[in-house]
Amino acid sequence: MRPLAPAVDAAQAIKREVWRTQLRARRGVELVARRPPPQVATTPKDEVWSLGKARLWRYRNAQVRQGPPLVLMLGLVGDSAIFDLHPGNSWAERLVAEGFDVFLFDWGAPEAAESDHTLETYLHGYLVPALDAVRRSAGAAGVSLGSYCMGALMALLLLGSDSTLPVRNLVLFTPPCDFDYSPAFLGGYRDGRISPSDAIDETTGLVPASAMRAMFRLLQPTADLVQYVTLWEHLWRDDYMESHRAVNHWAWNHRAMAGPAFLQLTQDYVQANALVQGTARLAGKAVDLARITIPTLIVVAERDEFVPRGHSDPLEEKLGSKDLEVLRVPGGHAGALMGSVARRLTVPTVVDWLQRHAAPGQPPTPTRSTDADA
Amino acid sequence: MAPANSPAWRRAFDGVEGRVTPRLAATTSSPDFQILVQSLRQATRLVSSPVGNLAAWGLHVAGLPTHGDVRQLRRQLGEVQRDMSALRRSLEAAENDRPDST
Structure with missing residues (x-):
């Protein structure tokens, strides 16, 4: 029996909190004063191809054991750093360690020179040549493609309009498809009360990065505040600041978007829901999702605030692939790809799926929808 | 949370x-x-x-120049950049189409 135990515990808790607060204050001052750049994309890689602002990197790997080469890509408004965020929280690092030949494709941040770009310009003008460059660099006949969010939509448009492309396996991370399930912040565009052309800057012909950022902020108006409070809470930890800054850098590092591509996305997909209606076209060719028959893994985030799960659900029926699996991750849009849920579930499952589909000529047991609710 | x-x-x-x-x-x-x-x-x-x-x-x-003048200049510069970019893409496409290209 220790009658003073509660008082001792309380004193120890206060002492601990004072110590942590001292550390927080010291590190907070250091952070504000030095503003060191975030350490993102640190896995060693070499640029193997470029065109305009688009870049293709190949991660160094002396022990490639798995084929075909894997190309990772994002949509037009995000930074591809999400695939190589921070040591210990990096898809590229993990995939290289598993023996994959990993390439990272990035569209680059557009300027006035890219203001005439349509989805066709991006897909046929940049992505298709980049895939060819991957094949040349790796000496491979085909590639695996992993694409996230808008990048997944773009991959669907490309592969749905041309089945001769050298893509052997497809991983779609949180792919948008049915825009009837769009989040509320797109409502004004959907019902036509907001004209998408109003978002385009007259001088540059781009939707500015600040406008893209503002659009996402509308959905999470207190995100900044929560992020600063979380930073303050954990600032005493040695390992926290770097990973926080890496995640934060990615989350708010939006890019401008070329006006014509933005108009296509809002008018054809957000408003007309062309993918579900079957009216989508790319460079005049009809996009038919049933034409995508390659093995496909769809990663759906159960609590996705940007691409709610209903968005991706029609793909299970519409894709032509008989070897289709769906991984449902109990997390949000970004959390499905980074953080603890990603490390525990998404990364191991995707790695396992890629390994099962690695050997060409040995088709895996066809499966259709494997839920991995945790 | x-x-x-x-x-x-x-x-x-x-x-x-x-x-x-x-x-x-x-x-x-x-x-x-x-x-x-x-x-x-x-x-x-x-x-x-x-x-x-x-x-x-x-x-x-x-x-003195105004904000509008600068915008006008930026617009013109953007058009030049676009033309150069299109030229570069055509050149690279032509390079890739050459029979001896790898």
């Missing part, structure tokens, strides 16, 4: 934030709010336009 072993101040913050944020987000992400913001932006532009014109006149009298 912070875990149970978080400090008391964090749990208090989460309690308030958890109640406020959904309501705030419902407002800010609604189409009505966005239309209001857009209307405000248009109204600001309408009001600031005559003031800007007057300021531009004053700057031109003094022989």
